Amino acid sequence: MMKSLHIEAAKCTGCLQCEMACSFENYGVFNPAKSRIKVFDFHETGLKVPYTCTQCAEAWCLKACPVDAITKDKSTGAMMVNEATCVGCKVCTIACPFGTINYVADTGKVQKCDLCEGSPACADACPTGAITYIDADSTGIDRMRTWAAKLENQTAGHAD
Amino acid sequence: MRHLIIGNGPAGVVAAETLRAACPLDDIRLLGAEPEPPYSRMAIPYLLEGQIGESGTYLRKAPGHFEAQRIALQHGRATAIDTAARSVTLDDGSHLPYDRLLIACGSIPASPPIPGIHLPGVMTCWTMEDARRIAAAVKPGARVIQMGAGFIGCIIMEAIVARGASLTVVEMGERMVPRMMPPGASAMLRARTEARGVRVLTSTRITGIAATATGLRATTGSGETLDAEVIISATGVRPDIAWLAGSGIETAIGILVDHRLATNIDGVYAAGDCVESEEFGTGHRIVNAVQPDAVDQARIAAMNMAGRPAHLSGALQMNVLDTFxxxxxxxxxxxxxxxxxxxxxxxxxxxxxxxxxxxxxxxxxxxxxxxxxxxxxxxxxxxxxxxxxxxxxxxxxxxxxxxxxxxxxxxxx
Missing domain, CATH: 3.30.390.30 (FAD/NAD-linked reductase, C-terminal dimerisation domain)
Structure with a gap:
């Protein structure tokens, strides 16, 4: 069973440990600005929503890449950016309707969540269980995927 | 079932792969007019900058990818379609039969009607061969004039400067990327471009080009003369559809398709930059010619070719540009x-x-x-x-x- 990140916003306290852990895992520094998971803090409702790539089946990033730099990892299902191949053209950043693949000027490449090779640092760091890494079919990530399906341009079934 | 795809750019390749996944037993043939493996024009600026070699532009990197997918690659240019006989004629006089046809032949650079446009030293920046020609001609210290500051012009400027050339950009519109960015944003791009030493002339056109003892001399509409070793013509592209005349396939600026990417002829589909389709949200017909839309169209077209109904709700304009x-x-x-x-x-x-x-x-x-x-x-x-x-x-x-x-x-x- 493929696993995916399961996000329960109601449990999030906005501590940003996930952002810290993500930036440390990937860049060796505690800098939320470099994090691939973002916590949105809605002051009106008090709700805090951790938000990152769902590794969606549509994989707009992968399909739009003009140089074959994004591939699907067979063991985790994550869409992976091959930095050696990425030319930094940013086409994926406009193709992805979630805004979860982004250009990093420092590296001249794009970055996205890669599920940390099956051991996501954000889930490990989350002290309240708002982010867990569990069997894919029971996750709230379905809510994001529902919105992926609502992208009106895409009413086809999948060939893959 | 025999699927023939004319054009091996992103749309052609994605369509071929989508067909293979949907129809494991069908014949799939991908026809490319250039003598290169399928590659991405989008990557040419990075090639010219020296960030990647030619293989870095290839659309698929794994050796043997197309063989493994049982997608037959063929070099040749389609010159005519007999839609009644379901046969495509190639430039070598041979014929390719098909049951389902996808036209994904892309665009070609517009050639402005200017005296001297065909002189040696005046070049487009579109194909791999163009890129080689530019790489050979644009040396440190070379003076380069670029005609056009639309999307394609703007995306190659940085590479020209990175090669050590001095660059003058001449755009007939009143601002850079006039069909992509509003005035305030465009002004920012211009300021950045000028800060990197590029001279930018807007509301100006080149009216003539002449050969001189040392290179080329361009004359602007205001009578100024500009000397250069290289002139790059980037005044826009248009769907490559002249060869479809007489085929019965309906065209306007591009090949007309419905929401299934079907043309007016049974069994014939079109996708990518050669297509003119309904714009998302407006109902107008547009030639969108952007990579994400091209591959979405390719997938939808291929699904329909495979007998799995699918449709797009329209072409959405989207562009991203990096200006220095x-x-x-x-x-x-x-x-x-x-x-x-x-x-x-x-x-x-x-x-x-x-x-x-x-x-x-x-x-x-x-x-x-x-x-x-x-x-x-x-x-x-x-x-x-x-x-x-x-x-x-x-x-x-x-x-x-x-x-x-x-x-x-x-x-x-």
Whole structure:
């Protein structure tokens, strides 16, 4: 069973440990600005929503890449950016309707969540269980995927 | 079933792969007019900069990828289609039969009707062969004139400068990328370009080119003369459809297709830059010619060729450009719509620009400069027609809350 990140916003306290852990895992520094998971803090409702790539089946990033730099990892299902191949053209950043693949000027490449090779640092760091890494079919990530399906341009079934 | 795909750019390759996944037993043949493996024109600027070699532009990197997918690659240029006999004629006089045909032959550079446009030293920047020619001619110290500051012109400027040339850009529109970015944003790109030593002339056209003892001399509409060793013509591209005359396939500026990417002829589909289709949200027909849309069209066309009904709701304009490190994007009706609200934050000092266009409480267009975080949600908000409700007023006050608006309206309900 493929696993995916399961996000329960109601449990999030906005501590940003996930952002810290993500930036440390990937860049060796505690800098939320470099994090691939973002916590949105809605002051009106008090709700805090951790938000990152769902590794969606549509994989707009992968399909739009003009140089074959994004591939699907067979063991985790994550869409992976091959930095050696990425030319930094940013086409994926406009193709992805979630805004979860982004250009990093420092590296001249794009970055996205890669599920940390099956051991996501954000889930490990989350002290309240708002982010867990569990069997894919029971996750709230379905809510994001529902919105992926609502992208009106895409009413086809999948060939893959 | 025999599937023939004319054109081996991104649309052709994605269509072939989609067909293979959907129809394991069918014959799939991909025809390319250039003597290269399938490659991406999008990557040519990075080739010219020296960031990658030619193989870095290839659309698929794994050795034997097409053989493993049982996609037959063939070199040749289609010159005619007999839709009654379901046969395509190639430039060597041979014929290829098909049951389903996809035309994904892309575009070709426009050739402005200017005296001297065919002189040696005047070149387009479109094919791999063009890239080789430019790489050979644009040496440190070379003087280069670039005709056109549209998207393609702007995307190659940095590579020309990186090769050590001195560059003058001549654009007949009143601003750079006039069909992609609004004036405030465009002014920022111009300032960045000029700061890197490029001379930019707008509302100006080259009216003639002559050979001199040392190179080329271009004359502008205002009578100024510009000397150069190389002139790059980047005055736009148009669908490569002249060869379809007499085929019975309906065309206007591009090949006319419906929401299934079907042409008027049974069994014939078209996708990518050669297509003219209905624009998302407006009902107008446009030639969109952008990579994400081309591959979406290719997938939908291939699904229909495979007998699995699928349709697109329309072509959404979207572009991203990097101008000497300044990243700009635009989506949808970025110029705005009649009766719609607009918010614009134009901060040249910070080199940041953000403009949102609304129709009621729907986002219908967006453009930005200097923003790289989460720009993709602009696409989702526009294309999923997400009602913003109270977030519209919040965005009119602070448009940088766009990603928050998207998350609030989709994930935090």
């Amino acid at each position: 490190g300044l990243v700009s994007v635009s989506f949808g009706q970025w110029q705005g719509v009649a009766g719609g609200a607009r918010v614009e934050v134009d901060d040249p000092g910070a080199q940041r620009y953000l403009r949102l266009e609304f129709d009621g409480d729907l986002l219908v267009g967006a453009s930005s400069v200097g923003h790289t975080e989460g720009v993709g949600v602009m696409r989702a908000l526009i294309q999923s027609r997400i009602h913003l409700g109270p977030w519209k007023d919040r965005l009119l006050t602070d448009p940088t809350q766009l990603a928050a608006a998207y998350v609030a309206r989709t994930q935090a309900a």
